[in-house]
């Protein structure tokens with residue numbers, strides 16, 4: 001694995017669990033919504049394991065701890081969740097160590113940078129903006145920017161086409177099985193971060209081409 005080397009004309013980077021540790025604020029918003037609906041709160045590590053399939057799926061799984069919600073209940077919970085999360089996006093969320101240095105170097109190397117997240121658009125831009133990451137990215141694709149999100153390859157293929165390169169000239173960096181499956185389906189190499197959110201899934205099950213412990217560890221793997 002250590003000999004892996006990637007062309008990476010475009011570097012596509014996942015958001016939650018890869019660039020930013022968003023779990024505390026996502027858990028805060030989910031627990032606010034649970035409380036509003038008269039449900040018991042869920043523990044942070046439990047909610048952390050629900051991140052990666054979009055906020056609606058996170059909320060559905062948090063409600064399902066007690067009872068599978070109806071669509072109407074889920075809609076009501078999402079209203080509470082969205083209002084709270086929108087107002088507390090960066091109360092406790094922090095950029096992971098080394099991320100900004102790595103992004104700066106990648107840009108200096110003339111690589112195109114794309115943020116690809118399953119997070120809803122209404123939260124992605126303000127979050128990147130407030131934590132100072134917005135200007136590093138040439139393109140940002142959220143979970144509802146296109147008709148399908150990760151693990152579907154569509155956002156990855158869309159980004160490659162946008163910059164006029166083949167998927168094999170791109171590289172996806174992410175923390176979850178949705179990232180590695182999307183990359184495989186797109187024919188794009190993929191590097192996993194060892195931190196982040198993958199629930200109980202062992203790191204090896206992500207079947208990434210390489211694993212890094214911090215984003216700067218990506219740099220020596222690039223040609």
Ligand SMILES: O=C(O)COP(=O)(O)O
Pocket residue numbers: 014015016017051052053054055058116117118119120150176
């Ligand atoms: O599930 C989410 O909301 C976000 O997930 P991602 O940024 O890791 O794709």
Ligand SMILES: [Mg+2]
Pocket residue numbers: 014015016017018052174175176196197
């Ligand atoms: Mg992620």
